[in-house]
Amino acid sequence: MATGRTHRPATRSRGIPEATVARLPLYLRALTALSERSVPTVSSEELAAAAGVNSAKLRKDFSYLGSYGTRGVGYDVEYLVYQISRELGLTQDWPVVIVGIGNLGAALANYGGFASRGFRVAALIDADPALTGKAVAGIPVQHTDDLEKIIQDNGVSIGVIATPAGAAQQVCDRLVAAGVTSILNFAPTVLNVPDGVDVRKVDLSIELQILAFHEQRKAGEEAAADAGLPAAAAAAVRKQSADQGPDGDVPAVMPA
Amino acid sequence: MATGRTHRPATRSRGIPEATVARLPLYLRALTALSERSVPTVSSEELAAAAGVNSAKLRKDFSYLGSYGTRGVGYDVEYLVYQISRELGLTQDWPVVIVGIGNLGAALANYGGFASRGFRVAALIDADPALTGKAVAGIPVQHTDDLEKIIQDNGVSIGVIATPAGAAQQVCDRLVAAGVTSILNFAPTVLNVPDGVDVRKVDLSIELQILAFHEQRKAGEEAAADAGLPAAAAAAVRKQSADQGPDGDVPAVMPA
DNA sequence: GTATGTGAAGCCATTCACAGCC
DNA sequence: GGCTGTGAATGGCTTCACATAC
Structure with missing residues (x-):
């Protein structure tokens, strides 16, 4: 993606990875839900589970924003909500x-x-x-x-x-x-x-096509497994889907 | 991510990278448009421009599907449409x-x-x-x-x-x-x-928040430039948008 | 000559694993 | 003892540059 990274050697470096930026809204949503339930603090493990990511990734993401957590305790929910909102530019209209x-x-x-x-x-x-x-x-x-x-x-x-x-x-x-x-x-x-x-x-149509690709592969591996082929391969393929790939980008609505 | 890659040492390896899969629908759309205009062949350069990607990336993407092009000539539009459709599983209902x-x-x-x-x-x-x-x-x-x-x-x-x-x-x-x-x-x-x-x-709201982040940064750098700071940094930041980051994009296959 | 196909290099992101601090 | 913050290791994707084939 590119959004040019300004090398800023000194000070709090202003180079938040694009992948991290894309996840901040997810964290913010999870934190807002916690805030509404008046939960005061949350650990990286808990928050990561709520956002559907790995806790190490979440900690690294937050480390780009600064040191907003407390070792042995976790993160202050309200404070984090504010910091992420500010970082994303949501404190303005x-x-x-x-x-x-x-x-x-x-x-x-x-x-x-x-x-x-x-x-x-x-x-x-x-x-x-x-x-x-x-x-x-x-x-x-x-x-x-x-x-x-x-x-x-x-x-x-x-x-x-x-x-x-x-x-x-x-x-x-x-x-x-x-x-x-x-x-x-x-x-x-x-x-x-x-x-x-x-x-x-x-782009809706692109998303569906990506799903169709994986769907087709599942069907193929199932057939292979049914035919008595080495089942380990099929299991490996079925394994998981995890993160939305690049484009991730990508969602929308219309014809190909 | 992870869509388990089945190590398949021999034969035509069935390990298409997730990033490539996410772009195939884009290529397909561009190819379909060419097909409707009855264009018989297209070079990686032309097709890449139509799909908004780098031509080297496109060639590498196609190389995962097989060798469907002709050196010195380009790709046969109809043939590629069929191959990509089949790969994506679009030949079925x-x-x-x-x-x-x-x-x-x-x-x-x-x-x-x-x-x-x-x-x-x-x-x-x-x-x-x-x-x-x-x-x-x-x-x-x-x-x-x-x-x-x-x-x-x-x-x-x-x-x-x-x-x-x-x-x-x-x-x-x-x-x-x-x-x-x-x-x-x-x-x-x-x-x-x-x-x-x-x-x-x-997720509409996530996409908007990502845009707001970049928008805010543009505004900040503009202010810096107006204030007479080293202008090179601002230009670098303004640089470009290019690819949708991860999530891709809004958009992809995600956490279980 | 022209454009593909692909090793090699470089870059970015994720994950690991542990030092550092509460 | 528990959890954050982060260097180091790993893996994947992109880009380059050129051998290869038409």
Whole structure:
């Protein structure tokens, strides 16, 4: 991924590995749940179990943020929630626009998870004049013609694209030209963006295909096992799935 | 990660790296577009550009499948489409159930990308009796009570969870008990599954938080640059976004 | 000449194992 | 005694660079 690592020899080095950044939201979610149950402290072992990761990995992840734990005791839940929130930039308000208010766009607009953590749906945008003015999730849909003005008036730097594939690149170009520097793409297309713009994609079809691959392999190994072949191999293959690979990236919604 | 690599010393080794598997759908999509334009062959350079990856990476990826290219010429588009489809298991039919027909579940049911590549929505399931019998995307919604029977009658091995977080683990347990071995989870929860079951997650809120992290850093470096600090560092940070990190991406196969 | 296929090198992330501190 | 923080070891993925084949 690249998000250039600035060599900062002295001071608290600002080089958090991308893999760690991707897990911080997971830890934060688990910690928030503990916080709601008024649990004061938690060990790396317990928290790791709740987040579905290995405890050594979790400790190393936290070590990039600083020494926020107490040996022999564990981590202070509230303190960690604050530190991770700050590190992720969730202590500030992030206005977000959603472009493309079809089934998916509407589902995203209605999704409660937005508001919960510093994200605010500042506007809904669609190219269909029939939708303009209609409210979705209590927010009026505005027309694509006004995209640039909407971005600028609201100081939006994060855009969500939920349009059909054919429109995605064009919408992306306009978002970027208007000042958006982070894009979450649900359209099944590769987006080209200039340096300095981050894109993450969510792609349902890719996820299903990856599952199909593993599913097929399981079936094949089962057949081999049934045929009386060395069963150890089959067991090894069945072993596990563990982490979402690269792309991990990757989730989303649309056709191949 | 880990999808156990079966050491297979001889023959065409069956050990495709997880990172490669995650990119195959991307290549397939680009190839399908070329195929529709009746392009007969494509070079690794061209295809890599279309898929948004480095050409050396693409060639290495394909080398795991076999030697399907021609030196000095490139790859035969139709042949590659077939080989990748077969490798991903898309030449067979995969019945899928969607559990949780709220906004998101309905959007997924309506999503055209399902049918396109071997995936077929075999059933929609929801716990709300008011929904039972109603059709969404032309498919009748069935009640959760019949989940096990639906899975078995349709030979379903892939399940999509689009329920609220609170219901996800329970639904997951029932799916697994009924025979599902691959799960695509849209609920913001870590799912616990036995070995042999693959889970991939799609999590909007995590993706946004990752974007916010980078967004915050850009802002910080901009401020530093404006203040007249060594500008090289800021440029390095702005550099690029490139690949979706781990989780890949949002997205992949995750913790049991 | 041109583009693939692949050893080798380098990089990043995970895991181990234990020193350090409560 | 218990648990964190982290150097060291390991393993996987990416990138380079070129031999190989058309």
